[in-house]
Amino acid sequence: MKKLEARNPKYKEYTELMISRNKFMQWMGFVITKIEPGYLEGELEFKEMHHQQNGWLHGGATSTILDMIEGFASYSLVEEGQKVFTVEAKISYFNPGTADKFYARGGVIKPGKRFHFCEAEVYYLKEGEEITVAKGSATMAVV
Amino acid sequence: MKKLEARNPKYKEYTELMISRNKFMQWMGFVITKIEPGYLEGELEFKEMHHQQNGWLHGGATSTILDMIEGFASYSLVEEGQKVFTVEAKISYFNPGTADKFYARGGVIKPGKRFHFCEAEVYYLKEGEEITVAKGSATMAVV
Amino acid sequence: MKKLEARNPKYKEYTELMISRNKFMQWMGFVITKIEPGYLEGELEFKEMHHQQNGWLHGGATSTILDMIEGFASYSLVEEGQKVFTVEAKISYFNPGTADKFYARGGVIKPGKRFHFCEAEVYYLKEGEEITVAKGSATMAVV
Amino acid sequence: MKKLEARNPKYKEYTELMISRNKFMQWMGFVITKIEPGYLEGELEFKEMHHQQNGWLHGGATSTILDMIEGFASYSLVEEGQKVFTVEAKISYFNPGTADKFYARGGVIKPGKRFHFCEAEVYYLKEGEEITVAKGSATMAVV
Numbered sequence: 190m191k192k193l194e195a196r197n198p199k200y201k202e203y204t205e206l207m208i209s210r211n212k213f214m215q216w217m218g219f220v221i222t223k224i225e226p227g228y229l230e231g232e233l234e235f236k237e238m239h240h241q242q243n244g245w246l247h248g249g250a251t252s253t254i255l256d257m258i259e260g261f262a263s264y265s266l267v268e269e270g271q272k273v274f275t276v277e278a279k280i281s282y283f284n285p286g287t288a289d290k291f292y293a294r295g296g297v298i299k300p301g302k303r304f305h306f307c308e309a310e311v312y313y314l315k316e317g318e319e320i321t322v323a324k325g326s327a328t329m330a331v332v
Numbered sequence: 333m334k335k336l337e338a339r340n341p342k343y344k345e346y347t348e349l350m351i352s353r354n355k356f357m358q359w360m361g362f363v364i365t366k367i368e369p370g371y372l373e374g375e376l377e378f379k380e381m382h383h384q385q386n387g388w389l390h391g392g393a394t395s396t397i398l399d400m401i402e403g404f405a406s407y408s409l410v411e412e413g414q415k416v417f418t419v420e421a422k423i424s425y426f427n428p429g430t431a432d433k434f435y436a437r438g439g440v441i442k443p444g445k446r447f448h449f450c451e452a453e454v455y456y457l458k459e460g461e462e463i464t465v466a467k468g469s470a471t472m473a474v475v
Numbered sequence: 476m477k478k479l480e481a482r483n484p485k486y487k488e489y490t491e492l493m494i495s496r497n498k499f500m501q502w503m504g505f506v507i508t509k510i511e512p513g514y515l516e517g518e519l520e521f522k523e524m525h526h527q528q529n530g531w532l533h534g535g536a537t538s539t540i541l542d543m544i545e546g547f548a549s550y551s552l553v554e555e556g557q558k559v560f561t562v563e564a565k566i567s568y569f570n571p572g573t574a575d576k577f578y579a580r581g582g583v584i585k586p587g588k589r590f591h592f593c594e595a596e597v598y599y600l601k602e603g604e605e606i607t608v609a610k611g612s613a614t615m616a617v618v
Numbered sequence: 619m620k621k622l623e624a625r626n627p628k629y630k631e632y633t634e635l636m637i638s639r640n641k642f643m644q645w646m647g648f649v650i651t652k653i654e655p656g657y658l659e660g661e662l663e664f665k666e667m668h669h670q671q672n673g674w675l676h677g678g679a680t681s682t683i684l685d686m687i688e689g690f691a692s693y694s695l696v697e698e699g700q701k702v703f704t705v706e707a708k709i710s711y712f713n714p715g716t717a718d719k720f721y722a723r724g725g726v727i728k729p730g731k732r733f734h735f736c737e738a739e740v741y742y743l744k745e746g747e748e749i750t751v752a753k754g755s756a757t758m759a760v761v
Contacts, residue, residue, distance in 0.1 A: 212383040213390035240355040247356035248403075248418045249396025256391045275391045276590065277563060277614055279422040279708045281735050281755060283728040299712040299750065303589070303616070304562065306710050306753075321728065324735075326710060326755060328563055328614060330589070419733065420706060420757055422565045424592050424612060426585040442569040442607065446732070446759070447705065449567050449610075464585065467592075469567060469612060471706055471757060473732070498669040499676035526641040533642035534689075534704045535682025542677045561677045565708040 193227035193300060197269050200226060204265045214257050217250060219293075221261065227305075228296035229262045235289055246286025246322060251311050254293045255280060255325035259307035262296030263329040266305060271331055276304070278327035286322040288313030297329075305329040336370035336443060340412050343369060347408045357400050360393060362436075364404065370448075371439035372405045378432055389429025389465060394454050397436045398423060398468035402450035405439030406472040409448060414474055419447070421470035429465040431456030440472075448472040479513035479586060483555050486512055490551045500543050503536060505579075507547065513591075514582035515548045521575055532572025532608060537597050540579045541566060541611035545593035548582030549615040552591060557617055562590070564613035572608040574599030581611075591615040622656035622729060626698050629655060633694045643686050646679060648722075650690065656734075657725035658691045664718055675715025675751060680740050683722045684709060684754035688736035691725030692758040695734060700760055705733070707756035715751040717742030724754075734758040 197203055201224050208214070208221055217239065223230035233239070233254060241247040256275060263273040295309025307329055311322040340346055344367050351357070351364055360382065366373035376382070376397060384390040399418060406416040438452025450472055454465040483489055487510050494500070494507055503525065509516035519525070519540060527533040542561060549559040581595025593615055597608040626632055630653050637643070637650055646668065652659035662668070662683060670676040685704060692702040724738025739753040 207385045210383075210385040211390070212380055213393055216381040217392075237355055238359040240353075242350045242353035243415070247354070247396070248399045248421070249360075249392065250356055252395035252399070252421070252423075253390070253392025256395070260391075272386070275425050277422060277424040278391070278395070279420060279565065279755065280395075281420040281728075281757065282418050283735060298753075299710075306712060324727075324755075326708065326753075328710065422612065422708065424585075424614065426592060441610075442567075449569060467584075467612075469565065469610075471567065493671045496669075496671040497676070498666055499679055502667040503678075523641055524645040526639075528636045528639040529701070533640070533682070534685045534707070535646075535678065536642055538681035538685070538707070538709075539676070539678025542681070546677075558672070561711050563708065563710040564677070564681070565706065566681075567706040568704050 190228055190296060190298060193266060193297060195226035195265060197267065199269065200265045203269055204261050207264050208261055213253065217253060219254055219257060224265055227262050227266050227300060229258045230294045231258060233291045235291060246291060248282065251286065251323045252280050254311050255309045255323065258293050258295045258309040259327045260329060262307060263305040266297055266300055267331050274330045274332060276328040276330050278325055280323050280325040282323045283321045286313065291322065303331060305331065333371055333439060333441060336409060336440060338369035338409060340410065342412065343408045346412055347404050350407050351404055356396065360396060362397055362400060367408055370405050370409050370443060372401045373437045374401060376434045378434060389434060391425065394429065394466045395423050397454050398452045401436050401438045401452040402470045403472060405450060406448040409440055409443055410474050417473045417475060419471040419473050421468055423466050423468040425466045426464045429456065434465065446474060448474065476514055476582060476584060479552060479583060481512035481551060483553065485555065486551045489555055490547050493550050494547055499539065503539060505540055505543060510551055513548050513552050513586060515544045516580045517544060519577045521577060532577060534568065537572065537609045538566050540597050541595045541609065544579050544581045544595040545613045546615060548593060549591040552583055552586055553617050560616045560618060562614040562616050564611055566609050566611040568609045569607045572599065577608065589617060591617065619657055619725060619727060622695060622726060624655035624694060626696065628698065629694045632698055633690050636693050637690055642682065646682060648683055648686060653694055656691050656695050656729060658687045659723045660687060662720045664720060675720060677711065680715065680752045681709050683740050684738045684752065687722050687724045687738040688756045689758060691736060692734040695726055695729055696760050703759045703761060705757040705759050707754055709752050709754040711752045712750045715742065720751065732760060734760065
């Protein structure tokens with residue numbers, strides 16, 4: 190992922206403010222661990238509340254994580270006061286999610302004035318190797 | 333949506349069993365209100381836990397609802413013992429979600445032995461008119 | 476598909492002008508047969524040039540048809556002088572395309588000032604019944 | 619893109635045979651320049667026949683190129699006699715395509731017995747720098 194530059198010198202505070210207002214993310218326990226211009230990382234401790242019917246990470250939880258990474262990575266690139274909305278998102282499920290902890294990373298791969306194109310992935314570690322649970326792409330509108 | 337036929341005479345019980353095992357859906361309070369072969373409806377009472385940063389319905393919650401409708405509509409068409417997995421899903425966000433209650437409906441628009449192609453939408457009612465919050469399409473694998 | 480209103484009273488002429496400039500569509504022989512505000516229909520006579528490796532309608536040809544329906548349906552809703560660009564598009568392939576003639580229809584399902592959300596499908600007729608080859612959804616930007 | 623292994627020792631010949639039968643690709647002049655297990659590259663000389671209404675590379679041509687890279691990269695991983703079909707594909711348009719020549723590359727990012735998940739992109743060179751025209755993701759079924 191190419192290094193991007195933030196237009197807002199206080200991009201980190203602004204992104205953190207938006208994150209702090211996001212209730213659904215807090216309720217499900219997903220935590221952002223790194224904020225760089227256009228790039229974010231996060232973690233989720235896997236609990237029973239995140240299960241789908243087979244005890245794996247729920248696709249809706251996975252979608253939520255990708256949306257948070259992509260959306261807030263976009264927030265880190267906009268000006269103070271601007272807002273970001275998801276226009277559309279696609280997610281592909283590569284492997285079942287079974288782990289104590291899940292990691293996520295990603296961000297803006299093509300910034301623009303009106304849109305940001307984003308990508309992100311959710312993965313876990315198995316004997317040191319990364320297993321990708323899902324990968325997503327999204328279009329974020331800047332308003 | 334065309335009327336479809338269930339291969340499993342106990343499709344309703346089987347689908348309900350799968351739904352009962354889905355923890356993330358229960359945790360967020362989404363409830364299935366109708367199960368027909370390849371078609372489902374559901375409802376969500378809007379609470380603070382579903383908010384994104386502007387107080388609207390979170391995209392991750394919306395994605396979860398669509399995934400539940402599409403996934404369990406697919407379960408209603410498979411044989412006893414078969415499983416359904418989301419291969420990929422796309423969601424487009426038409427309008428911000430602000431309402432006391434959200435409704436969802438959708439299901440399988442092209443059934444198959446190996447895949448079901450699905451569509452679903454989330455909407456609310458405003459003075460009797462339906463306002464679509466989001467529409468999604470997904471590919472479900474039957475295993 | 477809901478009836479939409481054109482902002483440009485000469486929407487038909489403007490859309491036809493744009494269509495007349497589209498070389499790739501002409502080259503492959505796809506013809507628009509109906510233009511209404513936000514809704515289009517078209518036809519393709521199936522020739523050897525449209526084949527993929529099994530002699531079926533090529534996915535790229537199918538994608539092109541959907542893009543034309545969705546893009547020009549969006550053109551029919553904009554003001555004189557405005558342009559439309561595809562932001563992103565998804566296509567799902569339901570059935571192999573084998574027929575003498577293919578039909579397409581679709582358009583804008585959620586119009587907006589900045590975006591139009593569109594859907595379209597390609598189908599053929601077999602003993603009077605419609606067989607859907609592919610269905611697509613797209614986001615069109617209005618500039 | 620991770621290095622993958624071909625199950626078919628004659629993967630190159632088998633992929634080339636499939637490519638040789640693909641009429642639409644030949645008609646539009648897209649040429650595959652490299653075949654490795656699960657990874658392909660190709661080129662298109664830009665001609666008037668590829669234009670959309672503004673003289674840029676047509677989205678349908680771009681979609682076709684991505685589908686060829688993703689589809690034949692999947693063919694390079696299957697066994698002799700197996701077939702590959704596009705289940706669904708998404709494409710995001712990053713920049714207008716204006717160049718004498720376009721390049722494409724991509725392939726399978728998550729292989730499987732029943733599906734291959736693929737990604738590919740179309741780009742051109744401007745003073746030595748790569749400008750991405752579009753990026754796509756697709757699900758390919760192996761039959």
